[in-house]
Amino acid sequence: MVSKKNAPHFGHENPHTHSQSVEAAVTGPSKATAETILASKGHDVIAVRPTDSIHRVTEVMKEHGIGSVVVKDQNGHMVGILTERDIVRGFADEPDNTFDETAGDLMTTKVVTASPDTPLLELLHRMTEGRFRHIPVLDGDHIAGMISIGDVVKFRLRELEYETLKLKQMIVG
Template identity: 55%
Template sequence: MAPSSYQAPKRGDKAEKVTYSQTTESNLSHTQTTVSKLLEGKGDAVFSVRPTETIREVVGLLKEKHIGALVVTDQNGALMGILSERDIVRRMAETPGQTLPQSVEDLMTRNVQTCSPDDYLMDILSRMTEGRFRHMPVLKDGNLCGMITIGDVVHFRLKELEYEALRMKQMIVG
């Protein structure tokens, strides 16, 4: 016997609406977010130095701009390397008291890991975590178009999760 609150469908009843609270697209949307989406909110400002500048100048710029790394470019703006606070601290341990007069090209990382605006954020996060680096220049057609940090990626992902949680609450509450 059917529960008393149940009423069998009758001829003429409207067809039930089909709803999908979860779709493959909604469940995987965060894995498909690209670097360009992050840069839309962050901006494309990239601070750079020349290889002949001194570490003293770099330290001042890092402090002034409140950043942790600078890209090293030639006179045409082509990427030559990257120099981070971590690079400077390591050299200070190796050459105490002699680091500040050294040139950028002596300390910079030449084999720079880069990404493109079309790369997926989750892939970039994995590369940064596995490679143990925190800054990644963004190149489009060989030209610098931005810089992202692991903090940018994590912050962006947290905002996505907050938004998804809010959407779920709204669905539940109505």
């Protein structure tokens, strides 16, 4: 075993230069925000009215292939969110009457939201802690978009693939 005292010395405490270090090649925590994700997926938001029947809401969700809708009042202001989970709970509570209920009856009114500058990792944290899969992005009073947990995971996987490619390029030269 070579002791540190007898180890070869190349004039640096750290034998790796900064440009050769793994830390320099990996970007670290994602700097992406809600707006970064919306810029790649789009800002479209599907909305229903509080008076729309659950039957109508499920048709809208099926038509658009989505798992949640924003509920807006007659002035276009968000008053809630209605998700597949809310509808399933409705069926568990009132199996015979759920289709006759309205979006206003089953929607979640205390909606956790994000702003366009909310960091990606904060989005993940809010969704994980709150145990929900969709988060509306508000820019002031305007709904700028809707982000799902799938959108966040997909974006982060693309970032990790890019980081892996950069590391491979660094190793190969």
